[in-house]
Amino acid sequence: MIGLLKCEYRKTRRRYVFITALVITACELVFAFYGKYEGFILENGWMSFLYQLPLINSIFFPVLSIVVASRLCDIEHKGQQLKLLCTMTEKGRLYDAKLLYGLGIVSLCLAVTFGAEIIFGKVMGFGGELPVKLYLIYMLFTAAPTFAVYVFQHTLSMLFKNQAIPFFAGIIGEFAGLFSMFLPQLPALRKAIIWGYYGVLQFVGLYGWTKETRYENAYFEIYDRDWTFFAVLVVLTVVMYLIGRKLFDMKEV
Amino acid sequence: MNEIVRTHGLTKSYDGSPCVSNLNMSVREGRIYGFLGPNGAGKSTTLKMLLGLVRPTGGEITVFGKRLTPKNRIEILRNTGSLIESPSYYGHLTAEENLEIYRTLLGVPKKNIDEVLRIVRLDRQKRKKTSAFSLGMKQRLGLASALLAFPKLLILDEPTNGLDPAGIQEMRELIRSLPKKYGMTVIVSSHLLSEMDQLAEDVGIIANGRMKYQGELSRLHETDRSKTLEEIFLDMTGKDVSL
Secondary structure: OHHHHHHHHHHOOOOOHHHHHHHHHHHHHHHHHOOOOOHHHHHOHHHHHHHHHHHHHHHHHHHHHHHHHHHHHHHHHHOOOHHHHOOOOOHHHHHHHHHHHHHHHHHHHHHHHHHHHHHHHHHHOOOOOOOHHHHHHHHHHHHHHHHHHHHHHHHHHHHOOOOHHHHHHHHHHHHHHHHHOOOOOOHHHHHHOHHHHHHHOOOEEEEOOEOOOEOOOOEEEEOOOOHHHHHHHHHHHHHHHHHHHHHHHHOOO | OOEEEEEEEEEEEEOOEEEEEEEOOEEEOOOEEEEEOOOOOOHHHHHHHHOOOOOOOEEEEEEOOEEOOOOOHHHHHOOEEEEOOOOOOOOOOEHHHHHHHHHHHHOOOOHHHHHHHHHOOOHHHOOOEHHHOOHHHHHHHHHHHHHOOOOOEEEEEOOOOOOOHHHHHHHHHHHHHHHHHHOOEEEEEEOOHHHHHHHOOEEEEEEOOEEEEEEEHHHHHHHOOOOOHHHHHHHHHOOOOOO
């Protein structure tokens, strides 16, 4: 597998996959940090992040997954490589190596995002101590849907020559996930699609905010962490991986 | 002489319509086997089945005396090099970088890269991006990839496609030299009758997915002395394979 991962790294030379991924991450951070940090928000900065960031993550991380998976898989389709590579190694191993490599890039971007968010909070002087335990759970609850979405994108990108198919499937999924976060009266919708899990796993809510009083009576509430649906998402990811691997294995190249 | 490849009743159907039907193929060791047939006859599908890229609907394939199965496919293919349809390459990488990827996957020594580039005469262009290569250079790079592990069996699907006459001549001479120089067995497909006539020792003629003739090319010449080789082919395939 190390050899296959080395190959994946070599294949991405001059493809600017890392830079592209980091540019998307930078866009997410600009979006996440934009705003006025004063009064209630500055005082409750850490909670404010835990409340707002899942929404922003649900926009940018699926895009990141679409782009990274597509850039990595497209090189195989463009150069008609699969028919050669599949005579040199097992299809399943090829699927795994590319998936691991792509997940590595996505993980790097996640790490950069989490790190930047904490540094930003410290620099801005957010009130109170960094709630380390809550942030670790937030990282886990962000990484899980991102990995699920990546497995989905990776499978489609490996299966289809035309990268417009995974692109549109990913965009439709992303919009569905995003809108599901604005429809709390339909919890089943967000639980039914992997893109909705950024919202399902969100565990901080804002209450008491009105247009008139703004943050005067506002407060953040921490919900129970939804470990059941976290487990559901993990199982979904494993099932998607197994189905995707099987489908790629069955694909005639 | 040992049989390197043997198929028995090999069949492939797509949506119930057969593409390859009950094909019995026999390739002898150290020979150049020309697999000849008109476009759409089932040549590429057959070669893909030999490489395990396409699953047969029926029949069996034996390579190096072992029955090819999904489990032992990669182990058997370690001794096989291939160039199927158009050459595979990463356009954003140089010829050397392309071969380095295959070398890592095959686990062969680094010196093989320079050696195969020299054989296909791309050693001077090894640091050039392959997207800037001409079709002939890409074909030669494809052949270099196939030769990288110096396999016992080489499967080439229409390797002269898109080449100019000089390129065809060069590729032909290169392929012809392989059995003697490296002890390879070569299966080469083509729809060009003239090509096979100058290259192959044994031929298999396929039309509509069925094997019409298999044996030494010299014996085919003798089947009907009143007819030209082209006419014999036309009779067998019902199509003009010389085009």
